[in-house]
Amino acid sequence: MSDRPIQTTTAGAPVADNQNSLTAGSRGPVLMQDWQLIEKLAHQNRERIPERVVHAKGWGAFGELTVTRDITRYTRARLFSEVGKKTPLLLRFSTVAGELGAADAERDVRGFALKFYTEEGNWDIVGNNTPVFFVRDPLKFPDFIHTQKRHPRTNLRSPTAMWDFWSLSPESLHQVTILFSDRGLPTDVRHIDGFGSHTYSFINEAGERFWVKFHFKTLQGHRHYTNAEAAEVVGRSRESTQEDLFGAIEAGDYPRWRFYVQVMPELDAEKTPYNPFDLTKVWPHADYPLIEVGTFELNRNADNYFAEIEQAAFSPSNIVPGIGFSPDKMLQARIFSYADAHRYRLGTHYEALPVNAPKCPVHHYHKDGAMNFMPNKPNPDAYYEPNSFGGPRQAPEFREPPLGISGDADRYDHRAGNDDYSQAAALFRLFDDGQRQRLFDNIAAAMAGVPLEIVERQLGHFEKVDPAYAAGVRQTLRIGAFSSEADTGSRKENALTQ
Ligand code: HEM
DSSP: OOOSOOOBOTTSOBOSOSSSOOBSSTTSOBOTTOHHHHHHHHHHHTOOOOOOSSSOSEEEEEEEEEEOSOOTTTOOOGGGSSTTOEEEEEEEEEESSSOTTOOSSOSSOEEEEEEEEETTEEEEEEEESSSSOSOSSGGGHHHHHHHHSBOTTTOSBOHHHHHHHHHTOGGGHHHHHHHTSGGGSBSSSTTOOEEOOSOEEEEOTTOOEEEEEEEEEESSOOOBOOHHHHHHHHHHOSOHHHHHHHHHHHTTOOOEEEEEEEEEEGGGGGTSSSOTTOTTOOOOTTTSOOEEEEEEEEEEOOSSHIIIIITOOOOTTOOOTTEEOOSOHHHHHHHHHHHHHHHHHTOTTGGGSTTTSOSSOOOOOOOOOTTOOOOOOSOTTOOSSSOSSOOOOOOGGGOOOOOOOOOOOOOOOTTTTOOSSHHHHHHHHHSOHHHHHHHHHHHHHHTTTOOHHHHHHHHHHHHHHOHHHHHHHHHHHTGGGOOTTTTSOOHHHHHHHO
């Protein structure tokens, strides 16, 4: 007798034969009564769930944060309560535009989504490998993403749509410059930095608020591919990042990042020459230096990719006492958007899935719903609130200090008087000659087939960043080569060349 366990149905009954369907005669048709076959086929039909609407292709692993510096004067968040404290975490990396089966070595922003399983609930930082973003008003986000996904008619990615949108949205210049620089095509995700990007709040024990930005610096150093190198990699393997991350962790070569914060006193926000809640801007390090907080490493691969990485649900709404939001319009929209996406993608009780479940006690009054597998409450009479039966209570000791806001409700032009060029210029001027030429090459390559009118509009923005930027791209494009036929601006004509 084998000591292997007996295969069972999902209802727990032993399976006697998993090789042969139940048929009428050895050549005969299958019987309806073969419910094992039917169950197997029915389960298979339900194996796929919707992929994430963005950031579908991803790679993740588990690890641990260790606090190295005391920041308790800024935040009462318990995970930072003492130097040496360790908190388990999950980190999922991703590309933005590609579908679930996309190649890994593509030029794109990399997602950097962290879930800290703290003793006071899960804290998620759903960031990217860039400190800024393409748009600053959430009303623009679905349109922006449409330009990154497939054209409705050709079903191909559309450089025309991308450059049309970007050239009509100069607030994207900073992020576009990063995307087409060396950092836009990392060799893998062990060699990238992460950023919370938005401004959040830190709240200390005395109830004081500070504005904070989160930074994660890779301790592996930075590595990038040129477009040509990436094409060669994709020709060999579409899964180069998964191979790299999974393989390194399996081999015990655990990737590590140093965790820093930038902290701004609450009232400084009224004085900075830029809006500190504008997601297209960074805070200069000279004004707000990086403060070290800790180090984290990734040291465990998921045992089941689907259960633990695909079903992971991150949301900027997941904060813990001592950490709060800010007036950043983009952050405000994201606070709504992610949990809504999870309910659609994973179901009502997505937070009870093991990978998403907090590792601290959870006591709420939500009830029922599809696939409710929440444990029984200790007191079944306390199923509403307030109640007289000892149910969980609200806890005013965790109230946040009030957030000062003012102004008339209106749709304010977020571009009026906003400087979309200076920070992109500061970045461009950091690049050496080689970095600049690769930036020009990458932009020129990405503009193939784009109508001249759109190219010229974008060059106008590069000109305002730095004349050398526009001149470099123009020269690389060999603009004279754009023929009048390619230049019709007609969506139909252009669709053929996309
Ligand atoms: C994923 C919405 C901006 C980083 C997603 C998802 C949605 C979404 C619906 C899919 C969630 C899922 O199905 O699990 C939005 C909206 C935005 C926005 C409405 C702006 C208004 C941003 C920004 C960042 C970001 C600014 C980074 C700073 C990510 C990451 C993921 C993601 C990393 C993948 C999370 C994971 O690994 O599961 N976003 N997003 N998003 N977003 Fe955003």
